[in-house]
Amino acid sequence: MRKIYVIGIGAGDPDHLTLQAAKAIGRTDVFFLLDKGEEKESMIELRRRLMKAYGRPSRRVVTGTDPARDRTPADYEGTVADWRSRRSEVVEALISEHLLADETGSFLVWGDPSLYDSTIAILDEILARGQTLFEYEVVPGISSVSALAAKHRTGLNRVGQPFEVTTGRRLAEGWPAGVDDVVVMLDARQAFAAYPEAYVCWGAYIGTPDEILMSGVVAEVGDEILRVRAEARERHGWIMDTYLLRRG
Template sequence: MRHIFVIGIGAGDPDHLTLQAVKAIGRTDVFFILDKSEERQDLIGLRRRMLADHGRPGHRVVAAPDAERDRATPAYAAAVDDWRVRRADLVERLVAEHLGPGENGAFLVWGDPALYDSVIAVVDDVSNRGGVPFAYEVIPGISSVSALAARHRTTLTRVGRPVQITTGRRLAEGFPEGVDDVVVMLDGRAAFAGIDPEGLEIHYGAYLGTPDEVLVSGPLAEAAPRIRELRERARERKGWIMDTYLLRRSDGGSDA
């Protein structure tokens, strides 16, 4: 039986790898890397560095261009479904062609594969098709959410209060009702700048765990212009941005 690991490799610092992840990397014969756009070659390079440090002798790396997603269409859910189907087609072909019976394959996923990532769903889809039989397991990783809280020396929750994790697309529709602490991911449009800043603080982080890390915190009204300037400068320099932030109502609630 073929075996596949879906391995969370942390937010960007090679030291984010857990011992469980290191052991799984050391047991893997074939690593599948779905290349993104050219702007992110430094992330691919970081993956390869991890493999050089922890991979077993003779391991193989199979890289292929990732399926493209239509990000302009208003039919967001349909576009994501179509992208996942094409991604599953690609993964099924790669596994069939490059992973032999009895071998271990792996996908290295930034952060935690259980949080806003499609690899688990795609691998599960391929498994259910039954064309290429394999077993698989998921290795959790340090998410950008956990890294953000740690770098700002804060907690995500406060006594008796929930925390909500959402996306920039959802935040643009308005600050969620009934919660005081909101973590925002996948925000390509700086949605924090479009909401009422009254009574809100922000803990912001970009490129967490990397040499390019950007950290800003403070009242949203004061911090938002600075964050927008920093993130635009960083995007121009690198060609892409990966950021996460915590919005918190600053009403004196104590940390949990």
């Protein structure tokens, strides 16, 4: 039976890699990469560094093209489901063609595979079709959420209180009920600006040499975050940022 590892590699710092992840990389025969275009080449480069540092000399690397998708769809859930289905077809073809019987393949996932990543769902979709068989194991990684809290030297929750992890799209619809502390990911619309009284701990490219950190009351630092964020996105061609929004 072919085996696949889904390996969380951390938020961007090579030192985020856990011993468990390093050992899984060392057992891998074939690494699968999805090309997202030149603008995200730096994300691929970290994966190459980790493969070189911990992988077998005989390792193979195969690359597929990540399907494009509409980033501002009218039907968000339907668009994402369609994109995942098309992505699963690309991934299935790579596994079928390049992973031999009794070999081990790996996907190196940015951050942690359990948090806003599609790899697990895609592998489950492939298995559900019943045409390509394998077993898989998930190796957790340091997420941008935990790295953000560490960089800002803060906890995610206050004493005895819950917190929620959500997206910028959902925050734009309103502050989540029942919590005063909200971690926000995938925020292309900078929804924090609607809460000037809240305190924000913001970070972009966390763990990389391009890391940017800012914090303060939104009314005082919000405009500067927007300016810095726009400049960084223009400079790099992409941005990954996360923030903790806190009120009360």
